Amino acid sequence: MTEPRTPDVATETEWAEKSRRRGTSATIYDVAKVAGVHPSTVSRALSNPGRVSAKTQKLVEDAAARLHYQINPFARALPTGKTSTFGLIVADITNPTFFDILRGAQAAASVRDYTLVLAESAESAVTEVTAARRVMATAEGLILASPRMDDDEIRALAADKPVVVINREVKGVPCVIPDVRKGIGEAVRSLAAAGHEKLAFVAGPPGSWMSAHRWAGMQAACEWSRLQAVRLESIKPTVDGGRLVASDVLAGRATAVLTYNDLLAIGLMQQLQAAGVVVPDQMSIVGFDDIFGANFTSPPLTTVRSPLGECGSRAVTQLLALLHGGGASPQTLWVETELVLRGSSGRLLTS
Amino acid sequence: MTEPRTPDVATETEWAEKSRRRGTSATIYDVAKVAGVHPSTVSRALSNPGRVSAKTQKLVEDAAARLHYQINPFARALPTGKTSTFGLIVADITNPTFFDILRGAQAAASVRDYTLVLAESAESAVTEVTAARRVMATAEGLILASPRMDDDEIRALAADKPVVVINREVKGVPCVIPDVRKGIGEAVRSLAAAGHEKLAFVAGPPGSWMSAHRWAGMQAACEWSRLQAVRLESIKPTVDGGRLVASDVLAGRATAVLTYNDLLAIGLMQQLQAAGVVVPDQMSIVGFDDIFGANFTSPPLTTVRSPLGECGSRAVTQLLALLHGGGASPQTLWVETELVLRGSSGRLLTS
DNA sequence: TTGTAGGCGTTATCAG
DNA sequence: CTGATAACGCCTACAA
Numbered sequence: 001m002t003e004p005r006t007p008d009v010a011t012e013t014e015w016a017e018k019s020r021r022r023g024t025s026a027t028i029y030d031v032a033k034v035a036g037v038h039p040s041t042v043s044r045a046l047s048n049p050g051r052v053s054a055k056t057q058k059l060v061e062d063a064a065a066r067l068h069y070q071i072n073p074f075a076r077a078l079p080t081g082k083t084s085t086f087g088l089i090v091a092d093i094t095n096p097t098f099f100d101i102l103r104g105a106q107a108a109a110s111v112r113d114y115t116l117v118l119a120e121s122a123e124s125a126v127t128e129v130t131a132a133r134r135v136m137a138t139a140e141g142l143i144l145a146s147p148r149m150d151d152d153e154i155r156a157l158a159a160d161k162p163v164v165v166i167n168r169e170v171k172g173v174p175c176v177i178p179d180v181r182k183g184i185g186e187a188v189r190s191l192a193a194a195g196h197e198k199l200a201f202v203a204g205p206p207g208s209w210m211s212a213h214r215w216a217g218m219q220a221a222c223e224w225s226r227l228q229a230v231r232l233e234s235i236k237p238t239v240d241g242g243r244l245v246a247s248d249v250l251a252g253r254a255t256a257v258l259t260y261n262d263l264l265a266i267g268l269m270q271q272l273q274a275a276g277v278v279v280p281d282q283m284s285i286v287g288f289d290d291i292f293g294a295n296f297t298s299p300p301l302t303t304v305r306s307p308l309g310e311c312g313s314r315a316v317t318q319l320l321a322l323l324h325g326g327g328a329s330p331q332t333l334w335v336e337t338e339l340v341l342r343g344s345s346g347r348l349l350t351s
Numbered sequence: 352m353t354e355p356r357t358p359d360v361a362t363e364t365e366w367a368e369k370s371r372r373r374g375t376s377a378t379i380y381d382v383a384k385v386a387g388v389h390p391s392t393v394s395r396a397l398s399n400p401g402r403v404s405a406k407t408q409k410l411v412e413d414a415a416a417r418l419h420y421q422i423n424p425f426a427r428a429l430p431t432g433k434t435s436t437f438g439l440i441v442a443d444i445t446n447p448t449f450f451d452i453l454r455g456a457q458a459a460a461s462v463r464d465y466t467l468v469l470a471e472s473a474e475s476a477v478t479e480v481t482a483a484r485r486v487m488a489t490a491e492g493l494i495l496a497s498p499r500m501d502d503d504e505i506r507a508l509a510a511d512k513p514v515v516v517i518n519r520e521v522k523g524v525p526c527v528i529p530d531v532r533k534g535i536g537e538a539v540r541s542l543a544a545a546g547h548e549k550l551a552f553v554a555g556p557p558g559s560w561m562s563a564h565r566w567a568g569m570q571a572a573c574e575w576s577r578l579q580a581v582r583l584e585s586i587k588p589t590v591d592g593g594r595l596v597a598s599d600v601l602a603g604r605a606t607a608v609l610t611y612n613d614l615l616a617i618g619l620m621q622q623l624q625a626a627g628v629v630v631p632d633q634m635s636i637v638g639f640d641d642i643f644g645a646n647f648t649s650p651p652l653t654t655v656r657s658p659l660g661e662c663g664s665r666a667v668t669q670l671l672a673l674l675h676g677g678g679a680s681p682q683t684l685w686v687e688t689e690l691v692l693r694g695s696s697g698r699l700l701t702s
Numbered sequence: 703t704t705g706t707a708g709g710c711g712t713t714a715t716c717a718g
Numbered sequence: 719c720t721g722a723t724a725a726c727g728c729c730t731a732c733a734a
Contacts, residue, residue, distance in 0.1 A: 027710095027711055027712090028711070028712070029711080037720080037721090038720065038721045038722075039711090039712090039721090040712090040713080040714090040720080040721065040722075040723090041719085041720060041721075043711095043712060043713060043714095044713090044719095044720085047712085047713080048713095051719080052719070052720080053719060053720090056719080056720085070484065070488055071488075071711090071712080072429075072488065072710090072711050072712075073425075073488055073489045074425045074428040074429045074434075074489070074710085074711080074712090075429055075710070075711030075712045075713090075726095076711075076712055076713075077425040077712090077726095078423075078425045078426055078429060078710090078711080078712070078713090078725095078726045078727065078728095079711095079712060079713050079714075079725070079726045080712080080713065080714095080726090081726095083425075085468070093453070093454050093457055093458075094454060096450075096643060099447075099450055102444070102469075103444050103445065106444055106469060106471060107444075107471075110470070110471060115468050115469070115470060115485070115486065115489075116468065116469050117436070117466055117467065117468045117469070118453075118457060118466070118467050118468070118469055119461070119466060120457060120458075120461060133421060134421075134466070135466070137421050137422070137423065137424055138424045138425070138466075160376075266647055292447060292643065292644060293643060293644025293647050296617055296644050296647035296648045297647045297648070297649065298648065298649040378726095378727055378728085379727070379728065380727080388704080388705090389704065389705050389706085390705095390727090390728085391704080391705065391706080391707095391728090391729080391730085392703090392704060392705075394727095394728060394729060394730090395703095395704085395729090395730095398728090398729080402703085403703070403704080404703060404704090407703080407704085422727090422728080423726090423727055423728075425726085425727080425728095426710095426726070426727030426728045426729090427727080427728055427729080428710095428728095429709090429710045429711070429712095429726090429727080429728070429729090430709070430710045430727095430728060430729050430730080431710090431728085431729065431730095432710095
């Protein structure tokens with residue numbers, strides 16, 4: 001009574017036709033038909049291997065392979081919420097510090113078979129919240145890199161889904177933050193040893209948590225080393241911003257400058273050199289972050305390195321822990337900074 | 352008989368409770384209840400404004416706002432396939448040329464309310480195909496930046512969903528490619544005018560379409576200008592690779608070098624300078640791409656600029672056209688390159 | 703203009 | 719161990 005012809009072939013060609021008609025790809029129903037089992041069995045075989053007999057398992061797997069079956073992530077996400085996706089929100093995609101964070105996060109995510117979706121807030125707090133909400137809808141967790149929105153909004157997001165903040169401290173939310181003390185300490189000691197007595201700090205954007213953090217760290221270090229520290233403001237934390245602050249720096253009579261970030265340092269150095277100032281003989285310059293290209297300058301830039309790539313990968317790890325790890329909620333994580341001593345800082349040559 | 356109490360408030364608090372119980376957010380059903388209409392009306396009001404009376408429209412919008420309703424992208428994507436998402440596949444997230452592409456693509460995408468998802472292929476053709484397939488499942492279209500897989504695989508992907516290739520020509524698939532002729536022509540003429548007679552080209556990876564393209568362009572330009580062109584191989588297209596090729600360059604007796612990319616140029620320049628060679632007096636160096644940081648070096652790097660950001664945004668535009676534009680299928684798009692003349696190239700000073 | 707019903711592809715829960 | 723069935727949240731004919 002049983003049909004001798006293999007049903008596989010028949011149903012398979014049938015599917016091929018269907019597939020050609022509509023641009024769609026195979027579903028568990030197609031696989032089920034080819035394998036000669038029930039769709040729910042296919043689901044089990046494919047997502048919970050072990051809950052099905054070995055024979056059926058193989059049957060299903062073969063059918064799936066033959067049909068090039070690919071799970072439909074939306075259909076899967078609908079009932080389960082599992083999207084295998086993290087969101088990364090950055091203030092400004094143009095800022096190179098973000099590159100390293102992205103790199104680290106992407107690497108860590110792809111190891112665990114997670115995908116990163118990217119959104120930018122164009123430096124605006126409201127755009128940022130909107131973007132975050134939008135991404136939140138499709139991601140299992142969120143990484144906020146140097147967020148501009150205020151603490152309460154971040155906490156509100158975090159109440160919804162796992163959130164990790166990079167480069168800023170927010171109470172009640174896991175953060176990954178470079179601890180500047182070691183790096184700044186090394187920088188200031190090195191400058192003190194080189195004979196500098198008055199240091200300037202070129203600050204970043206007024207609202208920046210990191211800028212405040214770094215300025216505080218520098219003040220502390222200077223006090224400890226009995227150096228004078230003055231603070232200058234910048235227009236924007238970019239190469240151009242660095243150029244623009246050059247005159248202030250010269251007027252300030254400091255002999256060494258720490259800048260909020262490497263971009264400022266590079267712009268400042270360019271402008272100073274254009275004005276005939278020799279670096280580091282007449283002025284030492286130290287940046288922050290050790291971004292890509294910081295060693296392209298001449299002299300190459302001395303900088304306090306933040307392990308941005310590590311921040312990115314740690315953030316992903318934290319997210320994963322919050323998600324699957326269950327138990328202990330990870331709290332804020334401080335990562336070490338270190339001085340990268342290159343050519344732009346050194347002994348003052350008084351003429 | 353009608354209840355005088357406003358049902359809004361009642362249902363709204365009811366929803367708040369439900370929301371607290373399960374971690375879920377408001378659905379069109381919740382909105383419908385609050386607005387006092389049918390769920391399908393909510394759907395219409397929210398996604399096809401105009402197909403509903405002005406009064407109802409407002410009712411629904413208010414309710415949605417009050418509940419902080421957010422559409423569930425998965426539920427929406429399931430029946431429609433509209434995910435508002437593009438995939439961007441890059442060979443190596445570490446390569447800075449990729450950053451500009453990302454930047455351009457991200458900007459163009461976000462204008463149209465599209466999100467970018469990122470995947471990396473770790474320079475492996477098979478990983479790349481896997482990644483592409485995975486992303487393909489959730490994205491409406493794909494951008495392949497300098498893909499490593501072979502032409503047929505790309506065409507196979509393109510048969511499935513809109514695909515745009517950057518930095519490589521694949522027949523039958525829309526591409527966005529910097530046309531090197533103008534830029535190289537300018538570079539070679541400028542070197543010829545400066546008295547150089549023998550030029551070297553430091554090639555990139557053996558399989559790279561772009562490397563071949565650039566070498567061909569350079570040969571053509573040299574022939575036209577009656578200059579001699581020799582080709583050198585590099586180990587890898589990075590700063591280190593550039594350092595390693597320095598000795599070959601010196602041995603080659605050329606007086607000017609074009610390198611496959613800026614990274615090679617920067618490494619080469621560093622190594623040459625360390626060996627006491629003065630750039631550009633004794634050796635002119637010209638890179639390709641004008642990546643971030645190319646102007647940080649001293650002398651700043653002369654380079655043939657590829658408008659990478661534009662490539663990224665054009666790719667998105669193409670995708671959008673393929674998707675919604677209907678009609679004419681966009682074919683490959685050549686974007687202009689230009690010489691960015693900076694300090695690393697110039698007249699040869701024979702001593 | 704608005705309500706009704708069925709389906710999109712998966713997973714989870716219950717029976718068998 | 720496997721089959722049936724009901725969600726998941728939204729969209730879209732079709733009917734009222």
